[in-house]
Amino acid sequence: MAPIVEVSNLTKTYKGGFQALGGVNLEIEEGEILALLGPNGAGKTTLISTICGIVTPTAGSVRVGGHDTITDYRAARSLIGLVPQELTLEPFETVMNTVRLSRGLFGKPKDDAHIEKVLRQLSLWDKKDNKIMMLSGGMKRRVLIAKALSHEPRVLFLDEPTAGVDVELRRDMWDVVEELRKTGVTIILTTHYIEEAEAIADRVGVIAKGEILLVQDKAELMAQMGQKQLQIDIATPVSTLPVSLVDRGLTVEESGTRLIYTYDTRAERTGITALLNDLQAENIQMTDLSTTQSSLEEIFVGLVKESA
Ligand SMILES: Nc1ncnc2c1ncn2[C@@H]1O[C@H](COP(=O)(O)OP(=O)(O)OP(=O)(O)O)[C@@H](O)[C@H]1O
Ligand SMILES: [Mg+2]
The missing domain is CATH 3.30.70 (Alpha-Beta Plaits)
Structure with a gap:
């Protein structure tokens, strides 16, 4: 089966000349959880944003579900759910409306049954009528995930889902990711918490200075490199x-x-x-x-x- 995401020779040089990605090649299989591990400034967000079509690549190409993210943007983007690193939510809107609206933005027909399923899955159903501003930080992060799942994507990108989150909520988030995987969604997450990659990923990619240093099956990596x-x-x-x-x-x-x-x-x-x-x-x-x-x-x- 063809990979769900194919990244070829992807390069990104920002205005001003800084090269954030230097020829990245990456294939992601449907149904896997891939953790991209890298220090601050490694290029994780740039890579994810470029795959999602938010940042324009300087060179190279990305295909999602076989669709080129530039020449066939809408088809590619509709397969992708993105949970950004920064919390971006409308404080006065309710949880239900926030997620509904997100689905609408993808041009998908109204489907409150799907929204209910997603909110229940993320333990947000009893908060559906709450305004965003009334939620805790961890719940807001869940709303971001619900938004990203509102249009039934096949690939979900989570950019640092547990940054600044306490240990209990982090474990909670790991459970959420595991539940999502059971629904068949492919998950790519970035993190600089090594124990996070160790806990939930099938494969681990290490990125530093805009280059992927390795991508490998987690267990194999630990067995092979381990003394x-x-x-x-x-x-x-x-x-x-x-x-x-x-x-x-x-x-x-x-x-x-x-x-x-x-x-x-x-x-x-x-x-x-x-x-x-x-x-x-x-x-x-x-x-x-x-x-x-x-x-x-x-x-x-x-x-x-x-x-x-
Ligand atoms: N819009 C931009 N213009 C210029 N340089 C940028 C821009 N966005 C990011 N960079 C630079 O590109 C490099 C990679 O940034 P990026 O945000 O992708 O790293 P990251 O791995 O996500 O880091 P973090 O772990 O801190 O989130 C950094 O040196 C950053 O300063
Ligand atoms: Mg980042």
């Missing part, structure tokens, strides 16, 4: 290690009661078996063993640093 550490707790503290163990790269922590062995999960041999044999030969008695994997955070920081 693992084996922690070995020992019965009798050691102050220095026997030479045979130092040679294996073992280090001592926790005032001599814990040994740490770092290994590469991609390596053909991890060296663990040999290490355990050596420990036995040295008469070091183990009380516990555990492994930890380097997090997406470490991978991300490493990648962005490399590109700097």
Whole structure:
């Protein structure tokens, strides 16, 4: 199946000469959740805005559902829902009317049954007659999502859906995203919270200085790039290690009661078996063993640093 979004060699140079996107290529499969991870100013909003046709590209092209976003703008745009980074709502309007109006702007016929479905899905139905100004920040963000879903898009862009939101609301938002995915909507979200990408994305794209450094299946990314550490707790503290163990790269922590062995999960041999044999030969008695994997955070920081 063709990707729902195809971005080819997309470049954006703003007036004044600043290049915010430098030849981005990206394909997004229908039904997936893609998280675009990048530091401030990386070009995340520019990329999303260009895909949505709000910002005109300097070069390159974007197709959504096979429609070119420039030559076939209306068809492409009607497939897209966008939740912008900034809150933009009419304070005196009611929730219901705000979402209705949004649907109207896309030239879709009135369909209050659909609006009701969307508002219920976002737990906003009991607030439908409230004025926007009476809502909390988290609810306003949900209204923005409801607006973006009002015209039944197939692709939903969420630009930093949880920026400045407390931990509980953030988890709430993750649940909302998960619910939306079940309806078959493709979701692209930007974030600089690594744990957010880790929690909800199928694939993670890392963007820095207007370039996509990588796009990869989240689990694969973590498995491939991750180093693992084996922690070995020992019965009798050691102050220095026997030479045979130092040679294996073992280090001592926790005032001599814990040994740490770092290994590469991609390596053909991890060296663990040999290490355990050596420990036995040295008469070091183990009380516990555990492994930890380097997090997406470490991978991300490493990648962005490399590109700097
Ligand atoms: N209208 C504009 N004119 C000139 N430069 C711009 C404009 N909009 C954005 N930029 C610049 O382009 C770069 C990318 O901005 P963008 O908003 O896409 O980053 P971002 O990754 O979304 O950042 P953040 O995480 O802070 O939202 C920045 O250096 C920004 O200053
Ligand atoms: Mg942004």
